[in-house]
Amino acid sequence: MSTIPSHDNEPQKSPKPWYKRWWGIALIVLVAFFLFGGILNALGFEGDTTDTAAGEQTTTNAPEESTSATEQPSSDPATSASPEPESTTSEAPASSERPTPAAAVRHERCVDDDGTAEMVTGILNDPGMTIKNPQLIKDGNDTWIGAGLVDGTGRDESRSDVWLLRDGTLYAVSGGARNNSSAAQAAGVSMADDLPAGVDRCVVAESMGF
Incomplete structure:
Protein backbone atom coordinates (compact mmCIF):
# COMPACT_ATOMS: atom_id res chain seq x y z
CA MET A 1 0.00 0.00 0.00
CA THR A 67 14.59 113.75 3.23
CA SER A 68 17.66 114.18 5.43
CA ALA A 69 19.54 115.85 2.61
CA THR A 70 16.57 118.11 1.93
CA GLU A 71 16.07 119.06 5.56
CA GLN A 72 19.72 119.98 6.08
CA PRO A 73 19.71 123.71 6.76
CA SER A 74 21.65 125.83 4.30
CA SER A 75 24.00 128.43 5.59
CA ASP A 76 22.81 131.98 5.37
CA PRO A 77 25.08 133.84 2.95
CA ALA A 78 24.36 137.05 4.79
CA THR A 79 25.69 135.66 8.08
CA SER A 80 28.35 133.24 6.82
CA ALA A 81 30.15 135.65 4.51
CA SER A 82 33.03 137.23 6.32
CA PRO A 83 33.22 141.00 6.02
CA GLU A 84 35.89 142.27 3.71
CA PRO A 85 38.60 144.18 5.53
CA GLU A 86 38.86 147.81 4.67
CA SER A 87 41.89 148.68 2.65
CA THR A 88 44.33 150.82 4.60
CA THR A 89 46.76 151.24 1.72
CA SER A 90 46.45 154.61 0.10
CA GLU A 91 46.53 154.69 -3.66
CA ALA A 92 49.66 156.14 -5.12
CA PRO A 93 49.04 159.25 -7.16
CA ALA A 94 49.21 158.73 -10.88
CA SER A 95 52.47 159.83 -12.38
CA SER A 96 52.22 162.67 -14.83
CA GLU A 97 55.32 161.48 -16.67
CA ARG A 98 54.88 159.29 -19.74
CA PRO A 99 56.61 155.89 -19.55
CA THR A 100 59.43 155.62 -22.03
CA PRO A 101 58.92 152.79 -24.56
CA ALA A 102 61.78 150.32 -24.84
CA ALA A 103 62.36 151.35 -28.45
CA ALA A 104 62.75 154.98 -27.36
CA VAL A 105 65.44 154.44 -24.72
CA ARG A 106 68.30 156.63 -25.86
CA HIS A 107 71.85 155.34 -26.02
CA GLU A 108 74.09 157.15 -23.58
CA ARG A 109 76.60 158.07 -26.29
CA CYS A 110 74.14 159.77 -28.66
CA VAL A 111 74.73 163.42 -29.53
CA ASP A 112 72.83 165.86 -31.69
CA ASP A 113 73.94 166.28 -35.27
CA ASP A 114 76.76 168.78 -35.83
CA GLY A 115 76.20 168.94 -39.59
CA THR A 116 77.80 165.57 -40.37
CA ALA A 117 74.42 163.98 -41.21
CA GLU A 118 73.99 166.40 -44.13
CA MET A 119 76.41 164.16 -46.03
CA VAL A 120 73.60 161.59 -46.27
CA THR A 121 71.44 163.88 -48.45
CA GLY A 122 74.12 163.81 -51.15
CA ILE A 123 73.83 160.02 -51.64
CA LEU A 124 70.05 159.60 -51.47
CA ASN A 125 68.45 158.05 -54.54
CA ASP A 126 65.64 160.61 -54.57
CA PRO A 127 67.01 164.18 -54.81
CA GLY A 128 63.78 165.51 -53.26
CA MET A 129 64.20 163.39 -50.14
CA THR A 130 65.47 164.98 -46.94
CA ILE A 131 66.51 163.77 -43.48
CA LYS A 132 64.97 164.55 -40.08
CA ASN A 133 65.81 163.96 -36.41
CA PRO A 134 69.49 163.22 -37.13
CA GLN A 135 71.56 161.73 -34.29
CA LEU A 136 75.23 160.75 -34.04
CA ILE A 137 77.42 158.37 -32.08
CA LYS A 138 81.13 159.00 -32.47
CA ASP A 139 83.54 156.15 -31.83
CA GLY A 140 87.15 157.02 -32.69
CA ASN A 141 87.39 157.30 -36.48
CA ASP A 142 83.88 155.94 -36.94
CA THR A 143 80.73 158.04 -36.81
CA TRP A 144 77.35 156.32 -36.71
CA ILE A 145 74.67 158.47 -38.34
CA GLY A 146 70.99 157.89 -37.73
CA ALA A 147 68.16 159.84 -39.35
CA GLY A 148 64.59 159.54 -40.59
CA LEU A 149 63.76 160.08 -44.26
CA VAL A 150 61.02 162.30 -45.72
CA ASP A 151 60.07 162.26 -49.41
CA GLY A 152 59.38 165.30 -51.59
CA THR A 153 55.67 165.41 -50.56
CA GLY A 154 56.49 165.54 -46.86
CA ARG A 155 55.51 161.91 -46.25
CA ASP A 156 57.73 159.87 -43.94
CA GLU A 157 59.68 157.36 -45.98
CA SER A 158 61.34 155.75 -42.96
CA ARG A 159 61.35 156.44 -39.25
CA SER A 160 65.04 155.77 -38.80
CA ASP A 161 67.94 154.54 -40.92
CA VAL A 162 71.61 154.17 -40.06
CA TRP A 163 74.84 154.88 -41.97
CA LEU A 164 78.47 154.55 -40.98
CA LEU A 165 80.99 157.27 -41.80
CA ARG A 166 84.42 155.65 -41.89
CA ASP A 167 87.54 157.23 -43.35
CA GLY A 168 85.46 159.85 -45.18
CA THR A 169 83.15 157.25 -46.85
CA LEU A 170 79.50 156.61 -46.05
CA TYR A 171 78.36 152.98 -45.75
CA ALA A 172 74.79 151.75 -45.41
CA VAL A 173 74.01 149.72 -42.26
CA SER A 174 70.19 149.44 -42.10
CA GLY A 175 68.02 147.99 -44.85
CA GLY A 176 66.37 151.37 -45.50
CA ALA A 177 69.77 152.99 -45.86
CA ARG A 178 70.71 150.43 -48.53
CA ASN A 179 67.41 150.83 -50.39
CA ASN A 180 67.22 154.61 -50.32
CA SER A 181 70.84 155.56 -50.94
CA SER A 182 73.77 154.62 -53.12
CA ALA A 183 75.98 153.75 -50.15
CA ALA A 184 77.63 150.33 -50.15
CA GLN A 185 76.90 147.78 -47.46
CA ALA A 186 79.13 148.23 -44.41
CA ALA A 187 81.28 145.13 -43.95
CA GLY A 188 81.40 143.35 -40.60
CA VAL A 189 78.62 145.34 -38.92
CA SER A 190 74.87 144.89 -38.50
CA MET A 191 71.93 146.51 -36.77
CA ALA A 192 72.29 143.97 -33.96
CA ASP A 193 75.52 145.66 -32.84
CA ASP A 194 75.39 148.04 -29.90
CA LEU A 195 76.32 151.35 -31.57
CA PRO A 196 74.16 151.18 -34.73
CA ALA A 197 71.23 149.90 -32.65
CA GLY A 198 71.88 152.69 -30.14
CA VAL A 199 71.86 155.54 -32.68
CA ASP A 200 68.70 154.02 -34.22
CA ARG A 201 66.95 154.17 -30.82
CA CYS A 202 68.05 157.80 -30.41
CA VAL A 203 66.37 158.76 -33.70
CA VAL A 204 63.16 156.96 -32.65
CA ALA A 205 63.24 158.66 -29.24
CA GLU A 206 63.76 162.04 -30.95
CA SER A 207 60.75 161.43 -33.23
CA MET A 208 58.60 160.56 -30.20
CA GLY A 209 59.70 163.59 -28.24
CA PHE A 210 61.85 161.82 -25.69
Missing part, protein backbone atom coordinates in the same frame (compact mmCIF):
# COMPACT_ATOMS: atom_id res chain seq x y z
CA SER A 2 1.47 3.30 -1.05
CA THR A 3 1.83 6.15 1.36
CA ILE A 4 0.78 9.69 0.35
CA PRO A 5 3.35 12.22 1.47
CA SER A 6 2.09 14.74 3.99
CA HIS A 7 2.85 18.48 3.66
CA ASP A 8 2.02 19.28 7.25
CA ASN A 9 5.58 18.97 8.36
CA GLU A 10 7.01 21.31 5.65
CA PRO A 11 8.17 24.68 7.04
CA GLN A 12 5.95 27.59 5.93
CA LYS A 13 7.56 30.52 4.17
CA SER A 14 7.29 33.89 6.05
CA PRO A 15 5.68 36.74 4.06
CA LYS A 16 7.96 39.52 2.63
CA PRO A 17 8.14 42.75 4.62
CA TRP A 18 6.05 45.57 3.12
CA TYR A 19 9.07 47.71 2.23
CA LYS A 20 10.37 44.88 0.02
CA ARG A 21 7.16 44.62 -1.94
CA TRP A 22 6.78 46.61 -5.16
CA TRP A 23 4.12 48.87 -3.82
CA GLY A 24 6.21 49.53 -0.70
CA ILE A 25 9.20 50.51 -2.77
CA ALA A 26 7.00 52.77 -4.92
CA LEU A 27 5.58 54.39 -1.79
CA ILE A 28 9.05 55.05 -0.40
CA VAL A 29 10.23 56.62 -3.68
CA LEU A 30 7.12 58.79 -3.84
CA VAL A 31 7.51 59.99 -0.26
CA ALA A 32 11.22 60.75 -0.84
CA PHE A 33 10.35 62.71 -3.97
CA PHE A 34 7.82 64.85 -2.14
CA LEU A 35 10.20 65.44 0.75
CA PHE A 36 13.03 66.50 -1.59
CA GLY A 37 10.70 68.79 -3.52
CA GLY A 38 9.44 70.33 -0.33
CA ILE A 39 13.00 71.05 0.84
CA LEU A 40 13.85 72.72 -2.46
CA ASN A 41 10.71 74.83 -2.38
CA ALA A 42 11.43 75.88 1.18
CA LEU A 43 14.97 76.97 0.31
CA GLY A 44 13.85 78.85 -2.80
CA PHE A 45 11.08 80.61 -0.95
CA GLU A 46 13.48 81.69 1.80
CA GLY A 47 15.94 83.18 -0.75
CA ASP A 48 13.15 85.09 -2.50
CA THR A 49 11.91 86.38 0.82
CA THR A 50 15.40 87.60 1.79
CA ASP A 51 15.90 89.41 -1.54
CA THR A 52 12.46 90.99 -1.33
CA ALA A 53 13.09 92.17 2.22
CA ALA A 54 16.46 93.67 1.23
CA GLY A 55 14.84 95.48 -1.71
CA GLU A 56 12.11 96.86 0.51
CA GLN A 57 14.70 98.00 3.05
CA THR A 58 16.68 99.83 0.32
CA THR A 59 13.52 101.41 -1.05
CA THR A 60 12.52 102.51 2.44
CA ASN A 61 15.93 104.02 3.26
CA ALA A 62 16.21 106.01 0.02
CA PRO A 63 13.43 108.51 0.81
CA GLU A 64 14.79 108.92 4.33
CA GLU A 65 18.22 109.84 3.01
CA SER A 66 16.65 112.19 0.49
